[in-house]
Amino acid sequence: MKIEAIKLELIQWILLVQDVQLLNEIQTIKKHSVGQIIPDKPRQFGCGKGIFIYVADDFDSTPPGFEDYMLP
Secondary structure, eight states: OOHHHHHHHHHHHHHHOOOHHHHHHHHHHHHHHGGGOOOOOOOOTTTTTTSOOOOOTTTTSOOTTOGGGSOO
């Protein structure tokens, strides 16, 4: 199971939990683990170069049905 799927499953499960004691234990675990999170590296100009290899020709065009929402 991918990490993203595990995180989503945990979030959905926590939303359903009704036991206050269990929620307090989860919060305690969170407080102890916050210091273990590795901060992201600072962003650098040009670091996303080459990520997008294809952009559709009509990328900037107005989708059908949205003409009324466009400014004149």
